[in-house]
Amino acid sequence: MTTSSNKRSFGWLALLTGLVAATTIGIVALLINIFERKQEARTPFAKVVVVNEISTDPKPWGLNFPQQYEDYLKTVDDDYTDFGGNHALPPSKLEEHPWLKRLFAGYAFSIDYREARGHAHMLADQEVTKRVTDVQQAGACLHCHASIIPTYRRIGMEQLGQDVTAKTLGESYNHDAVMAGFKAVSQRTYEEVHAELEKTPDHFQSGESDDPHAHMGSAHPVSCIDCHDPDTMAIRVTRPGFILGINKLAHSDDPVPHLPSIKKWRDEGAKGMYDPNLHATRQELRSFVCGQCHVEYYCANKMTLTFPWSNGLKVEDLEAEWDNTEFPADEEGTAGGKFYDYVHKETGTKVYKAQHPEFELWSQGIHASAGVSCADCHMPYEKTGATKTSSHWVRSPMLNINKACQTCHNVPEQELKERVDVIQNRTRSLIDRSAAGVTEMFDAIMAVQKNGATEDELQPIRDLQRKAMWRLDYIASENSKGFHASQESARILAESIDYSRQAIAKCYQLGTKPDSAPAKPKADASTDSDAADE
Amino acid sequence: MPAHDAGTELPSSDSQPAPTEKRSSRFGNGAIVFAVFLGILSGLGTFTFGYGKGASYLSNNPQSCVNCHAMQDHMDSWQQSSHHHVAVCNDCHLPHDFVGKWVTKADNGFFHSLAFTFGGYKDPIQIKPRNRRVTQGTCISCHGDLVHPLLPAVNGQDMLKCVHCHTDVGHAGR
Numbered sequence: 001m002t003t004s005s006n007k008r009s010f011g012w013l014a015l016l017t018g019l020v021a022a023t024t025i026g027i028v029a030l031l032i033n034i035f036e037r038k039q040e041a042r043t044p045f046a047k048v049v050v051v052n053e054i055s056t057d058p059k060p061w062g063l064n065f066p067q068q069y070e071d072y073l074k075t076v077d078d079d080y081t082d083f084g085g086n087h088a089l090p091p092s093k094l095e096e097h098p099w100l101k102r103l104f105a106g107y108a109f110s111i112d113y114r115e116a117r118g119h120a121h122m123l124a125d126q127e128v129t130k131r132v133t134d135v136q137q138a139g140a141c142l143h144c145h146a147s148i149i150p151t152y153r154r155i156g157m158e159q160l161g162q163d164v165t166a167k168t169l170g171e172s173y174n175h176d177a178v179m180a181g182f183k184a185v186s187q188r189t190y191e192e193v194h195a196e197l198e199k200t201p202d203h204f205q206s207g208e209s210d211d212p213h214a215h216m217g218s219a220h221p222v223s224c225i226d227c228h229d230p231d232t233m234a235i236r237v238t239r240p241g242f243i244l245g246i247n248k249l250a251h252s253d254d255p256v257p258h259l260p261s262i263k264k265w266r267d268e269g270a271k272g273m274y275d276p277n278l279h280a281t282r283q284e285l286r287s288f289v290c291g292q293c294h295v296e297y298y299c300a301n302k303m304t305l306t307f308p309w310s311n312g313l314k315v316e317d318l319e320a321e322w323d324n325t326e327f328p329a330d331e332e333g334t335a336g337g338k339f340y341d342y343v344h345k346e347t348g349t350k351v352y353k354a355q356h357p358e359f360e361l362w363s364q365g366i367h368a369s370a371g372v373s374c375a376d377c378h379m380p381y382e383k384t385g386a387t388k389t390s391s392h393w394v395r396s397p398m399l400n401i402n403k404a405c406q407t408c409h410n411v412p413e414q415e416l417k418e419r420v421d422v423i424q425n426r427t428r429s430l431i432d433r434s435a436a437g438v439t440e441m442f443d444a445i446m447a448v449q450k451n452g453a454t455e456d457e458l459q460p461i462r463d464l465q466r467k468a469m470w471r472l473d474y475i476a477s478e479n480s481k482g483f484h485a486s487q488e489s490a491r492i493l494a495e496s497i498d499y500s501r502q503a504i505a506k507c508y509q510l511g512t513k514p515d516s517a518p519a520k521p522k523a524d525a526s527t528d529s530d531a532a533d534e
Numbered sequence: 535m536p537a538h539d540a541g542t543e544l545p546s547s548d549s550q551p552a553p554t555e556k557r558s559s560r561f562g563n564g565a566i567v568f569a570v571f572l573g574i575l576s577g578l579g580t581f582t583f584g585y586g587k588g589a590s591y592l593s594n595n596p597q598s599c600v601n602c603h604a605m606q607d608h609m610d611s612w613q614q615s616s617h618h619h620v621a622v623c624n625d626c627h628l629p630h631d632f633v634g635k636w637v638t639k640a641d642n643g644f645f646h647s648l649a650f651t652f653g654g655y656k657d658p659i660q661i662k663p664r665n666r667r668v669t670q671g672t673c674i675s676c677h678g679d680l681v682h683p684l685l686p687a688v689n690g691q692d693m694l695k696c697v698h699c700h701t702d703v704g705h706a707g708r
Contacts (some may be wrong), residue, residue: 023575030651031581382657385603386606403657406708410701
């Protein structure tokens with residue numbers, strides 16, 4: 001029938017119309033997507049707020065640089081890796097590795113020692129650790145755990161008799177005042193210096209803070225201003241400890257092939273001070289900003305915070321500096337005596353405590369010699385749209401293998417992960433061996449002491465003990481589990497084992513066998529003994 | 535969305551058949567609507583093709599590869615590379631025979647568009663095995679005489695890819 005055929009052809013027409021309409025929708029969607037992608041390729045930047053040298057609060061910076069700020073905030077919830085990571089309160093390492101308790105006997109680390117968490121936690125975690133709440137700590141710790149430079153500057157300006165207002169404080173970095181303030185508070189107590197933080201005006205402080213993330217007053221953990229110039233956003237170093245330390249290194253004869261600007265500065269006559277903000281390349285600064293804190297240092301109240309870099313960056317260079325350091329005399333003129341970090345409780349030996357020497361160990365490794373900076377792996381470039389930024393979500397490269405490693409390493413992710421695992425597991429088993437050596441050495445020394453060994457007989461043994469402990473702690477407290485320089489780590493642990501065994505042999509020569517050693521927990525390959533935050 | 539048909543509601547089928555003029559006019563109205571839609575589609579399609587520089591993809595010009603910013607680093611580093619005097623993108627990334635060239639172009643064109651439209655691709659991007667074989671083939675196509683002794687005795691046998699060692703000859707950026 002014509003009606004039905006008409007109806008049918010009309011039906012077809014309607015269906016085709018629908019199809020064409022749907023296709024049109026698809027084309028429009030594609031068109032808009034192409035438009036968006038083209039817009040992405042433009043990178044507009046609008047400075048919406050002005051920040052200056054006292055803007056320790058990262059929030060206003062975040063208005064100008066939303067992408068970087070969002071990444072920075074992510075450091076509150078890094079995933080847990082095998083060797084470091086995040087928990088609300090990370091598990092205690094002391095429970096997992098009883099030998100640490102013996103290694104740190106007589107030192108605050110034997111009370112409370114946990115895995116590190118991300119940058120955003122660094123001040124809050126420091127405020128609650130028993131190492132700070134139960135033991136009197138020095139304010140020097142805040143050199144790294146807080147955004148403290150404006151406070152140094154304020155105290156320094158007061159000392160230098162300069163006029164201190166929020167305006168003058170925010171005008172410039174003011175190197176002389178920062179250094180003066182740094183020296184002034186270096187030997188005061190943690191609580192005093194923490195209180196000083198809250199007296200420093202912040203450009204954007206509203207007065208009373210109902211921000212749940214705010215630390216007391218205007219104390220912030222490491223933030224934008226610590227690595228960036230507020231006017232130009234140029235990367236820079238601000239920490240006095242590093243500025244003094246890298247200058248000492250430049251004046252040494254350590255070759256430092258991985259830091260070409262130091263060689264250049266030496267070749268030009270080594271005039272005056274090596275100033276990283278003036279002389280270093282941008283690529284070097286991408287490591288230097290981390291080296292402001294991720295280093296070995298002295299950070300207690302007997303002398304100013306010190307980076308031991310006057311001989312070079314190797315473990316024995318640092319050790320040599322401590323060996324030759326005398327504490328300054330106190331007010332009464334009593335000589336400070338030879339440098340030490342703590343008295344080992346079980347044996348009475350004065351020993352050194354290694355902090356987290358990541359910068360120093362990385363300096364010995366293959367990535368440093370290839371010119372790869374800390375930021376290249378821990379803050380790899382990422383694209384948001386077409387905008388390329390360094391990811392400010394500072395975290396383990398193992399959580400981000402594609403961006404962190406595969407820019408250079410053209411092999412599958414799994415293979416890269418396995419390579420790292422091999423290095424870290426080998427290092428861990430060497431750490432366990434060194435720990436066994438060190439604890440057996442403690443037993444041997446205690447045995448000869450019980451049998452009345454004289455201080456003269458003990459002296460060479462104590463020296464070996466200090467060397468063995470320093471080397472074990474150096475690698476155990478370093479945060480890469482050997483990855484930053486795997487062969488160097490193995491060398492250092494081998495030396496630790498050797499010194500422990502030499503000390504034990506000397507104890508035996510004194511004619512004393514230790515009591516049957518207490519049953520040691522067997523080294524268990526499924527736990528880690530990685531060290532973490534200060 | 536498509537506009538409602540201008541035609542009135544049909545009476546039910548047991549009523550008198552509608553006159554033919556009315557039927558054809560309704561069909562005619564429908565055809566007009568369809569034609570309008572078809573016109574919009576082809577107009578939009580043509581515009582989008584032009585706006586998206588569709589024709590450029592039929593060329594050998596490296597500039598068409600950076601229509602998408604995903605390839606900008608590759609382009610920048612190719613300009614600094616040892617091959618940029620002698621080879622453009624297509625010389626290494628498309629086979630040197632007609633069929634292979636256009637099949638590969640279509641394959642990559644489709645999948646690149648898909649990835650770039652929906653995002654979520656790897657960054658640094660990674661070459662897929664098929665394209666890895668293509669680049670290997672193009673190395674041999676130009677350098678075959680020189681590396682002849684290195685080639686496997688039987689075609690298709692395993693051999694190390696040239697770029698395994700000569701990793702930056704095309705572009706260092708990934």
